[in-house]
Amino acid sequence: MAGYEGNKEQVLARLKRVEGQVRGISRMVEQDTYCIDVLTQVSAATKALQAVALGLLDDHLGHCVRHAVASSAEDDGAAADAKIAEASAAIARLVRS
Template identity: 65%
Template structure:
């Protein structure tokens, strides 16, 4: 759901998130290069694991921001928006657990 009343909770850390995502983008390019150069499988898997952990870290940070900003504000306001934000957060957590 798009947040229209106020900026997203992560906005105060936007530059940090962008920095981390650019680093992950670099890791993905490095993985492509490793495969192109036919490097050792275990070395590639080690880098995949590092990239996965980096993505999980970004995901957990964004989830925390969502809970502490979007969900808290919606619950404080009450009404159907609160239920929608809680359901949305629960579904996001379920997707993260499955991944």
């Protein structure tokens, strides 16, 4: 089960808004809109995607990692260590982007 399952509709709604923003940016370029105005909208879409990513990361930590930690006694913590490493790698990717 995905960690965001309880928020799936909210995540999808946010992604649809971002999708609309990106389509709007495409229209701006097609209409030869001033560069700075296009860049402003690209920045807004980027921030919106980052907000989705942070929400997904929060869901992952609150569900998937917590579940792995809670059940770690069964495998000497291997599942918890793997989920924590996975989350750390995801955070590193977000910080670099």
